[in-house]
Every structure is written in C-alpha cells, then in structure tokens.
Amino acid sequence: MIRSLLPRLAGAVVTLLLAVTIAFLLARASGDPVRQMLGDMASQGQIEAVRADLGLDRPLVVQYFDYLGNIVRGDLGTSLRYHTSNWDLIASRLAASFQLAAAAIIIGVVAGVTLGTLAAMFEGKRVDRVAVSLALLGQSVPPFWLGIMLIVVVAVGLRWLPAGQAGSWSHLILPAITLSTLPMARIARMTRSSITEVLEEPYVASARARGFGTRRVMARHVARNAAIPVITLVGLQTGVLLSGAVTVEFVFAWPGLGTLTTQAVAFRDFTLIQALVVFGAVTFVLVNLVVDIVNSVVDPRIRGTL
Amino acid sequence: MSVARPVIAEIAIGVHLVNPELVVEVHDLRVEFGGSRLRGHEPVVAVDGVSFSIAAGEIVGLVGESGSGKSTTAMAVARLIPLSSGTVKLGGRDISNLTQKQMRQARSDIQLIFQDPHGALDPRQSVASSLREVRRVHTDRTNWITDAELMASVGLSSDILPRLPHEISGGQAQRVCIAQSLILRPRVLIADEPTSALDVSVQAHVLELLSRLRDEYGIAVLLISHDLSVVRAVCDRVHVMQLGVVVESGETESVLGTPQHSYTKQLVRSLPGARGSDARNSFPSVGFS
Ligand SMILES: Nc1ncnc2c1ncn2[C@@H]1O[C@H](COP(=O)(O)OP(=O)(O)OP(=O)(O)O)[C@@H](O)[C@H]1O
Ligand SMILES: [Mg+2]
Numbered sequence: 001m002i003r004s005l006l007p008r009l010a011g012a013v014v015t016l017l018l019a020v021t022i023a024f025l026l027a028r029a030s031g032d033p034v035r036q037m038l039g040d041m042a043s044q045g046q047i048e049a050v051r052a053d054l055g056l057d058r059p060l061v062v063q064y065f066d067y068l069g070n071i072v073r074g075d076l077g078t079s080l081r082y083h084t085s086n087w088d089l090i091a092s093r094l095a096a097s098f099q100l101a102a103a104a105i106i107i108g109v110v111a112g113v114t115l116g117t118l119a120a121m122f123e124g125k126r127v128d129r130v131a132v133s134l135a136l137l138g139q140s141v142p143p144f145w146l147g148i149m150l151i152v153v154v155a156v157g158l159r160w161l162p163a164g165q166a167g168s169w170s171h172l173i174l175p176a177i178t179l180s181t182l183p184m185a186r187i188a189r190m191t192r193s194s195i196t197e198v199l200e201e202p203y204v205a206s207a208r209a210r211g212f213g214t215r216r217v218m219a220r221h222v223a224r225n226a227a228i229p230v231i232t233l234v235g236l237q238t239g240v241l242l243s244g245a246v247t248v249e250f251v252f253a254w255p256g257l258g259t260l261t262t263q264a265v266a267f268r269d270f271t272l273i274q275a276l277v278v279f280g281a282v283t284f285v286l287v288n289l290v291v292d293i294v295n296s297v298v299d300p301r302i303r304g305t306l
Numbered sequence: 307m308s309v310a311r312p313v314i315a316e317i318a319i320g321v322h323l324v325n326p327e328l329v330v331e332v333h334d335l336r337v338e339f340g341g342s343r344l345r346g347h348e349p350v351v352a353v354d355g356v357s358f359s360i361a362a363g364e365i366v367g368l369v370g371e372s373g374s375g376k377s378t379t380a381m382a383v384a385r386l387i388p389l390s391s392g393t394v395k396l397g398g399r400d401i402s403n404l405t406q407k408q409m410r411q412a413r414s415d416i417q418l419i420f421q422d423p424h425g426a427l428d429p430r431q432s433v434a435s436s437l438r439e440v441r442r443v444h445t446d447r448t449n450w451i452t453d454a455e456l457m458a459s460v461g462l463s464s465d466i467l468p469r470l471p472h473e474i475s476g477g478q479a480q481r482v483c484i485a486q487s488l489i490l491r492p493r494v495l496i497a498d499e500p501t502s503a504l505d506v507s508v509q510a511h512v513l514e515l516l517s518r519l520r521d522e523y524g525i526a527v528l529l530i531s532h533d534l535s536v537v538r539a540v541c542d543r544v545h546v547m548q549l550g551v552v553v554e555s556g557e558t559e560s561v562l563g564t565p566q567h568s569y570t571k572q573l574v575r576s577l578p579g580a581r582g583s584d585a586r587n588s589f590p591s592v593g594f595s
C-alpha cells in the first residue's frame with residue numbers, strides 16, 4: 001500500500017507546488033503591494049525603505065526560492081497588516097470555519113443523498129421532477145442572495161434565529177443552510193445519476209430475482225456500488241468548504257477563514273493571501289488523499305491499486 | 307471439466323424421462339411498455355398473447371430474432387416486470403396476482419440466468435459472500451447443500467469462493483450465477499442467452515451443465531437463444547417468436563428440421579449452424595473430451 005501510495009503523494013506535491021507558485025505570482029501581478037499599503041501620500045524614499053525591509057527589492061527568483069524554503073519549513077510568514085504570524089491568524093479562524101463547513105457538509109450530504117436517492121428510485125415520476133427542480137434551484141441561487149433572504153425573512157422578519165456572527169448553535173443554522181445548498185444540489189444530482197445507472201445493472205435485476213427485498217437491494221447492492229462518485233464529490237466539496245466560504249462568511253459576518261481572506265484581499269496583505277492559498281491547497285490535497293483511501297475501503301476493486 | 311458427457315445423446319433419453327407434471331404454465335401473456343393515455347402515447351406491445359408450458363425435467367427453447375420479445379417474456383414470467391394481462395402458473399399456483407412480498411417467497415422456485423454473467427454479479431461481492439447472502443434471505447431453502455458441494459455440482463473448484471467477480475472468467479462467472487440459482491433448488495430455471503457472452507469453447511460446457519442439472523434435479527428449463535444450434539443441442543421442444551407472438555412450436559427436431567411457418571423457415575435459413583447435422587458439428591467440444 002505504501003509503495004502504491006507514492007505516485008499519489010508525488011502528484012499531491014506537484015499540485016501543491018503549482019498552487020503555491022500561482023499564489024506567489026498573483027500576489028505580485030496585481031500591482032505593487034507596498035505602494036497600495038502606504039497610500040498615495042508616501043514618498044518614493046519611504047516606499048523603497050519598506051520594499052527593502054520586506055525583501056521585495058531582491059530579484060523575483062530569489063524571492064521565490066526564499067518563499068518556497070519558508071513554506072517547506074512550515075513558516076507561512078508574517079502578516080503585513082496584523083504584524084503577527086500568518087499561521088496564528090489562520091489557526092485562530094480555523095475552528096469557526098471548520099464548524100461551519102462541517103455543519104454545511106452534513107446538511108448537504110444528508111439532504112443531497114436523500115433527494116438524489118428518492119429521485120432515482122422514482123425516476124420520471126413526480127418525486128423525481130420535484131427533486132430535480134430543487135437541485136437545479138440549489139445550484140442556481142447565488143449564496144449571497146440566499147443568505148441575505150434568510151437574514152431578512154428568518155432573522156429580521158420572524159426573529160427566529162440570529163442574523164450573524166458566531167456564538168451559540170443557533171448562530172450556525174442560517175449560514176450552514178446557505179453554505180450547504182450548492183454542495184447539496186451537486187450531491188443530489190450525482191447521487192441520482194449514479195443510482196440510476198446502478199439500478200440498470202443486471203446484478204440489481206439478479207438480486208431482485210433471487211427474492212431480495214427492496215431495502216436489501218438498495219442498501220447492500222445499489223448504495224455501495226453507487227457510492228464511489230458521490231464520496232469523491234463529497235470530498236471535493238469538503239475541501240472547497242474547509243478552505244473558507246468567502247461569500248457566506250462575509251454575509252453572516254462569520255469569523256472564519258473566508259472573512260480573513262476578504263480582509264487580506266481588501267488590505268492587500270499579500271503574505272497573508274499567500275499563506276491562505278497554501279493552507280487551502282494543503283487542505284484540499286489532504287482531503288483528496290483521504291477520499292482515495294475511503295474509496296479503496298468501499299470498493300475492493302480499487303484496493304489493489306492503492 | 308471432469309466428465310463431459312454427450313449432450314445430444316442425453317436429450318434423446320431426456321425426452322422420455324420427463325415427469326409429465328407441468329411446472330410452468332403461461333397463458334395468453336401480454337406485456338406492454340410505456341403507454342400513457344394522458345399523453346396519448348401508444349404502448350409498445352412487446353409480448354402479445356404468448357402461451358406455453360414446461361414440464362419438470364424438460365428444456366424448452368424460445369427463439370426469435372432480436373426484439374421479438376424473448377427477454378420480455380422471461381422477465382414477465384418471473385414477475386420482474388409487470389404483466390399487462392394473462393396468467394403465469396408455477397407448479398399449478400397462479401403467481402400473476404401475488405403481491406411483491408408474496409412473490410419474493412415464490413422466487414426461490416423460479417430463478418433466472420442472464421446473458422452477461424459478469425454483469426449479473428455484484429462487482430463488490432465475493433462468490434462466497436453472494437452465496438451467504440442468498441442463504442441469509444432463504445434460510446430454510448438453502449441448507450441442503452454446502453458451498454463446497456455446490457461449487458462441485460456446477461463444476462467449479464472451491465478456490466473460486468473467496469474471489470471477486472473480476473477475478474474469475476466469464477465461464478466461471480456463469481457457473482457461479484447458476485450456483486446462486488441452484489442453491490435455492492428452483493423448480494424452473496429461465497436462462498436468457500446464457501452462453502452468447504461466452505467464449506465458444508466454454509459455451510458447450512455451460513449448456514452441458516444446464517442439461518445435467520435438469521437430469522439430476524428435475525429442473526424445468528426455459529432456454530432463450532437466438533442461436534439455433536444451441537437450441538438444437540439441448541432443447542426438447544422449441545417455441546419460435548416473432549414480434550411478440552409465438553408463430554410455431556413443437557419438438558425441436560421437427561420445428562427446426564421441417565419448419566412450417568415462413569418466419570421459421572427464414573430463421574433456419576439465415577441463422578448459422580441451424581440446419582441438420584451441421585449444428586452438431588458446430589459445437590466443437592460437446593462430448594468429445
Ligand atoms: N423497458 C422497455 N421499455 C420499452 N420497450 C421495451 C423495453 N424492453 C423491451 N422493449 C421492447 O420490447 C420489444 C421486445 O424486446 P425484448 O428485449 O424482449 O426482445 P428480445 O427478443 O429479448 O431481443 P434480443 O434478442 O435482442 O435480446 C422490443 O421492441 C423492445 O424495444
Ligand atoms: Mg433479450
């Protein structure tokens with residue numbers, strides 16, 4: 001297993017290197033951060049001084065390898081704005097983001113899988129049409145709009161739930177629902193198509209012909225065979241959500257990585273942006289490795305290849 | 307394969323050995339697909355008034371070109387798709403109006419073998435685990451035989467048991483499918499093109515297995531095929547289907563030897579290995595090991 005894991009690890013390293021490089025280039029391609037930090041009033045002398053201080057006067061290649069070296073040592077640099085370690089900043093927001101992502105992915109998986117399974121079992125019937133419409137809706141409603149509507153109706157109008165910021169569990173509900181709609185819709189569609197496909201397989205007819213009941217056929221034969229693409233998608237969505245839900249956190253003033261990203265961009269805190277991208281990429285790659293391992297447990301045919 | 311006995315010779319005896327008890331009686335079976343009066347769709351009539359019967363220990367063939375309704379007939383007789391009208395009797399008992407739950411019980415009596423043996427096996431389930439599942443669902447029906455005995459009776463070694471479907475050959479997979487049916491001691495086995503996905507060299511062995519099970523357990527077999535040489539090799543009687551209707555039936559030799567209906571004549575002319583003794587020669591390994 002270890003030996004066959006090696007190519008995957010190599011792939012992961014290449015992915016990370018690409019992400020890290022793109023972060024480095026983007027931070028420098030979008031204008032001079034020092035000039036924007038100091039504003040128009042700064043003199044050329046001041047600007048030069050700060051540039052030298054940050055090491056930005058060195059050749060790009062030198063900066064790049066310096067940056068890579070720091071990442072390898074686990075040093076994500078110091079924030080230009082907060083003057084503390086970027087790693088500490090990320091760590092302080094991690095719990096909030098993780099909580100929101102976990103809640104959203106749980107809602108998304110439960111609702112998405114239920115909806116998709118019902119749709120597949122009643123393909124072409126009314127249940128299916130309703131489920132497909134809901135999924136389409138979930139995929140096309142912009143999260144910021146849905147978030148604002150929920151705040152206006154549920155929080156401000158009905159006063160059932162708080163409108164923003166973290167705190168008790170009730171603070172979590174609206175942002176989690178908002179954040180879950182897109183993954184829910186994607187998971188529902190994937191579940192539907194995957195189950196529909198498996199239901200056509202001769203081994204399903206064969207299981208029914210042996211006198212197995214619907215529940216057994218669905219749970220033991222259909223679910224396990226339809227699970228792989230759904231698990232993969234859930235993993236991808238988890239990776240996306242974990243690295244910060246920028247819009248939803250912004251709308252609900254949720255103190256997570258998404259809000260930190262918004263602030264970092266607003267203040268052109270390019271070391272923090274780089275740190276966030278590196279963190280997001282590492283999270284994403286790790287989640288993917290976990291997905292590969294889970295899939296190999298679910299499907300004995302893949303076991304040999306991992 | 308250990309002993310390969312001449313199939314053809316066996317059948318000649320088989321005809322006379324059959325128990326006259328009728329296991330399957332299909333009367334005026336009709337199956338329609340996709341009609342919707344609301345949306346003004348005309349239904350496709352896939353099976354249009356088919357009647358036939360099979361006695362214990364008899365192998366009855368169902369032939370006809372693609373789309374003539376053979377598979378639909380099989381699925382409807384096994385109640386895997388709804389019948390539009392007509393009756394199906396299993397051992398004298400009308401099963402056409404059983405509820406799904408009652409039907410699940412009756413399923414151990416009527417088993418199916420499909421064309422694509424790998425497709426008919428859950429890719430994630432080992433042979434042993436699939437047998438265990440059948441045993442769990444039909445506890446009382448399955449304890450007459452051990453897994454090892456079962457494997458031996460379908461001509462497989464017990465080494466197969468821990469394997470996953472992708473780790474066995476097509477011929478082995480088809481034997482596993484037959485074992486999954488046999489473990490239930492069915493009274494009827496419906497085999498829908500059981501050999502057409504298999505290597506020619508393996509086809510004869512699977513047919514030979516089916517006719518051996520018929521001999522040993524008195525199972526009634528409905529063998530669906532578009533290959534007339536297959537039908538000629540193992541079937542006692544044959545029904546010829548065209549566009550959802552049985553156009554000709556009778557003893558295999560007479561139907562294929564002196565076809566009466568123009569469609570049968572055309573079928574016999576057009577399909578390979580159908581005529582006379584050529585058919586026997588077209589099965590390379592039957593009986594000559
Ligand atoms: N699920 C379905 N929905 C609509 N029409 C169907 C369906 N299944 C079969 N049919 C139609 O019913 C007719 C009979 O099909 P069937 O599969 O029984 O033929 P067959 O004799 O088994 O053919 P083949 O030799 O190709 O297996 C065909 O016209 C087919 O298009
Ligand atoms: Mg067919």
